[in-house]
Amino acid sequence: MLLKSCDPNDREGSMKLVEDLTMNANQVQKQILHEILTQNADTEYLRGFLGSGDSFHRELFKKRVPIVNYDDIKPYIERIANGEPSQIISAQPISELLTSSGTSGGQPKLMPSTAEDLDRKTFLYNLLVPVMNQYMDGLDQGKGMYLLFIKPEIKTPSGLMARPVLTSYYKSSNFRNRPFNRFNVYTSPDETILCPDNQQSMYCQLLCGLIQREEVLRVGAVFASALLRAIKFIEDNWQELCSNIRTGHVSDWITDSICRNAVLNILRQHNPELADLIESECKAKSWEGIIKRLWPRTKYVDVIVTGSMAQYVSTLDFYSGGLPLVSTMYASSECYFGINLNPLSEPSNVSYTLLPNMAYFEFLPVNKKHGEEGERDTCDVSSEMNCSKKEDKEVGEEKGEAVDLIQVEPGHYYELIVTTFSGLYRYRVGDILMVTGFHNNAPQFRFVHRQNVVLSIDTDKTNEDDLLMAVTEAKQLLDPLGFLLTEYTSYADTSSIPGHYVLFWELKSRRGNPDQKLPEMDRNVMEECCYTVEQSLDYVYRRCRSKDKSIGALEIRVVRQGTFDALMDFCVSQGSSVNQYKTPRCVKSGEAIEILDSRVVGRFMTKRIPFWEPYGIDTIS
Ligand code: AMP
Numbered sequence: 001m002l003l004k005s006c007d008p009n010d011r012e013g014s015m016k017l018v019e020d021l022t023m024n025a026n027q028v029q030k031q032i033l034h035e036i037l038t039q040n041a042d043t044e045y046l047r048g049f050l051g052s053g054d055s056f057h058r059e060l061f062k063k064r065v066p067i068v069n070y071d072d073i074k075p076y077i078e079r080i081a082n083g084e085p086s087q088i089i090s091a092q093p094i095s096e097l098l099t100s101s102g103t104s105g106g107q108p109k110l111m112p113s114t115a116e117d118l119d120r121k122t123f124l125y126n127l128l129v130p131v132m133n134q135y136m137d138g139l140d141q142g143k144g145m146y147l148l149f150i151k152p153e154i155k156t157p158s159g160l161m162a163r164p165v166l167t168s169y170y171k172s173s174n175f176r177n178r179p180f181n182r183f184n185v186y187t188s189p190d191e192t193i194l195c196p197d198n199q200q201s202m203y204c205q206l207l208c209g210l211i212q213r214e215e216v217l218r219v220g221a222v223f224a225s226a227l228l229r230a231i232k233f234i235e236d237n238w239q240e241l242c243s244n245i246r247t248g249h250v251s252d253w254i255t256d257s258i259c260r261n262a263v264l265n266i267l268r269q270h271n272p273e274l275a276d277l278i279e280s281e282c283k284a285k286s287w288e289g290i291i292k293r294l295w296p297r298t299k300y301v302d303v304i305v306t307g308s309m310a311q312y313v314s315t316l317d318f319y320s321g322g323l324p325l326v327s328t329m330y331a332s333s334e335c336y337f338g339i340n341l342n343p344l345s346e347p348s349n350v351s352y353t354l355l356p357n358m359a360y361f362e363f364l365p366v367n368k369k370h371g372e373e374g375e376r377d378t379c380d381v382s383s384e385m386n387c388s389k390k391e392d393k394e395v396g397e398e399k400g401e402a403v404d405l406i407q408v409e410p411g412h413y414y415e416l417i418v419t420t421f422s423g424l425y426r427y428r429v430g431d432i433l434m435v436t437g438f439h440n441n442a443p444q445f446r447f448v449h450r451q452n453v454v455l456s457i458d459t460d461k462t463n464e465d466d467l468l469m470a471v472t473e474a475k476q477l478l479d480p481l482g483f484l485l486t487e488y489t490s491y492a493d494t495s496s497i498p499g500h501y502v503l504f505w506e507l508k509s510r511r512g513n514p515d516q517k518l519p520e521m522d523r524n525v526m527e528e529c530c531y532t533v534e535q536s537l538d539y540v541y542r543r544c545r546s547k548d549k550s551i552g553a554l555e556i557r558v559v560r561q562g563t564f565d566a567l568m569d570f571c572v573s574q575g576s577s578v579n580q581y582k583t584p585r586c587v588k589s590g591e592a593i594e595i596l597d598s599r600v601v602g603r604f605m606t607k608r609i610p611f612w613e614p615y616g617i618d619t620i621s
Helices: 011-023 025-040 044-050 058-064 070-081 115-133 165-171 198-211 224-247 257-266 272-283 290-294 307-320 389-398 464-481 514-520 523-536 539-548 563-573 590-597
Strands: 094-104 107-114 143-147 161-163 216-223 300-304 329-331 336-339 352-354 360-365 413-419 427-439 442-450 453-455 483-493 500-509 555-559 600-605
Touching: 011 025, 011 115, 025 044, 025 058, 025 360, 044 058, 070 094, 070 107, 094 165, 094 539, 107 115, 107 165, 107 539, 115 165, 115 329, 115 336, 143 198, 143 224, 161 165, 198 224, 198 257, 198 272, 216 224, 224 272, 224 290, 224 300, 224 307, 272 290, 290 307, 300 307, 307 442, 329 352, 453 464, 453 483, 464 483, 464 523, 483 563, 500 563, 523 539, 523 555, 523 600, 555 590, 563 590
Parallel strands: 094 161, 143 216, 216 300, 500 555
Antiparallel strands: 094 107, 329 336, 336 352, 352 442, 360 413, 413 427, 427 442, 483 500, 555 600
């Protein structure tokens, strides 16, 4: 039962598996921990804490093995990346390292992964279709237009591949040689998904999706941001796409021959009628409901809209014409966690059921206030991602003992801890979850937010410290101008696609009245400040910005003196305590942004793109 192969065509069999797993959640968790500990008893890591006994039980494990974060395990992972045996942390050979969007010292975190992990992922993916079939009929009567992409990968000094988890999955034989499933047929040929050039990949996938528009029953991507990027891409390229459909010729800039041939296989002949139809939809003044208009049989939009992606719900509603938005699963580079058993629930009500056979889960209770919107600073409360440092400290102090999966209580907040087969032991994922209920004996969780993250547009996750460091770096450039940065805050502006970070800066002249000086401010220096902030942000931000183009240029908006006092007055009027008031480093409430925006005296953006390259091999040292 722990990793029974699950046939996605067999709805009843698959749902029975879910029932068994959730009914026996406690036993499954016990068995998983037993297996992990038995398998890995001889690893250097576990021996270091548990000695060399041959039977470890849950209590001893919890007593002796510490709860850790990435920096604690980084030395072990680096040793493996540099060629030492997997046995340091995992009995099964580590077959690759997965680059997480979390960063450590500006570099992506590297998560160990084994061949068997791919089977665990496949197991979870295979459940998604049967779950959806319970709520929606006829998904075998057409196709899914899923826009899926791979990202750059590198080899570590030991020859291990280091790459993002989805790149690893799409390149695996589990994905490429997946058995035919009539409920899960994609419009994108695998060759277009596996095309390393994201522009060509996007173009080809959309071309294939448009050609097969009559067959499309669902439209999706992994995260909401990626689907919106695809819509923007159509906005920018529909003439060319239509021209290709009209003539039956694929644009010359599609030079990846494997990808090109795969598209030509679908674009077998010229089709002027289809081109006219698409053209007339794209020419329309408003793009409201464009998804339904271009793909008229679409029943739902399959993208994650929980967590930081919640900011895209209204834009997606607009483009989809109100189709259901379905967040199917909750997963990470460390481990795939769980699925949404109620896929048609509203985005704000989505809960994920952790599958007890994925890993051994524990939960650190966190301050109940944490995540309860009414009790946070009013200026940053409305953001699911926001969490001020002060709160983090409070939470740190109030954390109790980690509890097991079946011990969590409805309405309570927890930080997720995982122990995996591939070498993570009691590892803090950094996600805060709230228990919403139970499916049989397995708890269901609402994703509250990722700890610390204040800004996120795509897969980037910028926390308060990252932001502070970047701003500190940039503000030095103000010195020669005779200005000081007195206050700053930020927000993720997603009103255009791609979204971008906005920083509000209040400046003070060292010499006199700043408002008189501001119009004369040196534009070049301010643009350089924008560039410096971007250059100082982490690896994932810079990749999104320069390679994926999923984030637009960062903008600094200089506000006039006294603006942050007005912001404080507003926050206090909304219930913040005057004594404990701290400037929120990220705002999301429309009123707070309005207060800032109405006092803007200068807007700056750089034309330069921050530097990014797949992180150098020498950095794993
Ligand atoms: P990564 O390690 O880069 O794969 O990112 C994994 C993280 O993305 C998780 O720990 C969550 O913070 C976030 N994430 C993944 N799935 C979801 C989801 N369904 N809803 C909200 N956040 C998610």
